[in-house]
Amino acid sequence: MENSQRIPKKKALVTSKSKLKPNVMEKFIPYLFILPAMSFLVIFVLLPLLMSFFLSLTDWNLISSSFSWKGFDNYIRLFTDKTFWQVVGNTLIYGFISVTITVILATLLATMLDKKIRGINFLKGLIFLPYITPMVAVSVVWIWMFDQHFGLINWFLGLFGIDQVPWLTQSGWAMAAIIIMKIWKVVGYYTIILIAGLQNIPNDFYEAARTDGANERQIFFKITLPLLSPSLLFVMIVAIIASFQDFDQIYMMTQGGPADSTNMLIYYLYQFGFQFFEAGYASSVAVMLFITLFFITWLQTHFSKKWVHY
């Protein structure tokens, strides 16, 4: 009670003080502090977002200073373009396969790494390391490893009598190669996040289960997984959103090929915007990407409580 009375008094004191010397500048100071950040965000993020919507209704060619109004032509073209649907399909396949495998592996790794064994932090570091390395430079290394004739991977598979796999040069394999590389790159990141998720589970649950005679498998499926499900859902959403934005390794490893089999949304946007100079059409791709990702985020925030145990 005493506290709650004290606070309003203090506030009153401050306001009366500022009334005593009415300083107009004082009111503007907070805005000055946010001004640099806000103006950059407005000019280089928010304004461009609005411009994307606008440009998607034009036939701008990226270079000329004039363009004409095209209404919804770009969208009609988009929805009737077979390649676009192939690209959407590729993005979904790539996203769902890579995220599913990544999250399963990350969950297993996290449960194994969430232990107090000597040297475990060192191993954690090694598993995490690929995540911070530049995608472009490591793509170069993976192109070399995926080389059909002299690559390390085909040599290794050869030890088990598997014929040289045409990674990167045949449709299905190229997608597989990109997915494998992606999993390698990010699994450590999600492992670290899931370890944090595991550490949020109160130890009491495990102790109670053990005193009730539960075995390791039961503990994992009946306690760890359900209690980890909020983190798992979060990680999956973040990973899907991130995978929809992948560009670097596609540009480096396959250029979307062979025959558009690894072409994905951002690479498609790049092709039309910056190689074919159809910035209006590419903008309609950008808008669709934005709407899709916005929708996924919205789903997550609105329904996450229904999907996960807590």
Next chain:
Amino acid sequence: MKTQLLIKQNTILIILIVTALVMIGPFIWMISTSLKAFDEVFAYPPHFIPDSWNWENFNNAWNSEPFGRYFFNSIFTTVVIVVLQVITSILAAYAFARLTFKGKNLLFLTVLATMMIPIQVTFIPNFLILSKFGWLNSYLALIVPFSTNAFGIFLIKQAFSQVPTELEEAAKLDGAKHFHIIRYIMVPLSTAAIVTFVLFSVIWHYNDFFWPLIATNNPELRTLQVGISSMISSEGGAQGTQWNLIMAAATFVLLPLIILFIFMQKYIVKGVAKTGLK
């Protein structure tokens, strides 16, 4: 019972060690290839330890493209971007965490909302904006669009909000101005968050590729990532791709980050664990 536990623990340890080897395998293979003579690169079965250690590969790779220039460009743009981001984020974070003003919540929500916009959606319009400014093909194009970072504002604001108000009030009684409070109270008590943000930002912008690829076409302005991509596309003569040189180039492009990671591993891993789940 105890032996059972020990067996289990050792199995886990072995699985983890194998996984870790797979994870760093590509790096080991990269270094191994980078030291080989051109003929040995294509040896079958592959040699893991080179017959002769050809250190001159690094020299040749370095000179095959203007890598000195690329290094300068990468480091210069990354440093300037990170400094700008830290300054603008700290200022905004201070206002959002500590000052009261009209529209504060709405403005902060706007900042958070920008985090949801996929950056690639902004690239075509930003290309237009920068060409209107006449900044394409200059360092300005590589730097200015990234002068602030919503994630940084968010992260530092969280840290500033946790600084006890008593400290600030005591300082105010002493007549300290806002910049004093930021400099001597807020920042020193929020170093963990700021260091985390700086590390993330360095990694993001050193690794960045798409924007530098499209915003410049002048070879003088290429960053390392654009440089190495142009190296591999210009490689591949009649006698085969010089993988030893390409791997040498990949090695020195990766090296700064690996050094950073060795020294800052604790901060980076903790930062991911802390900011990952929000």
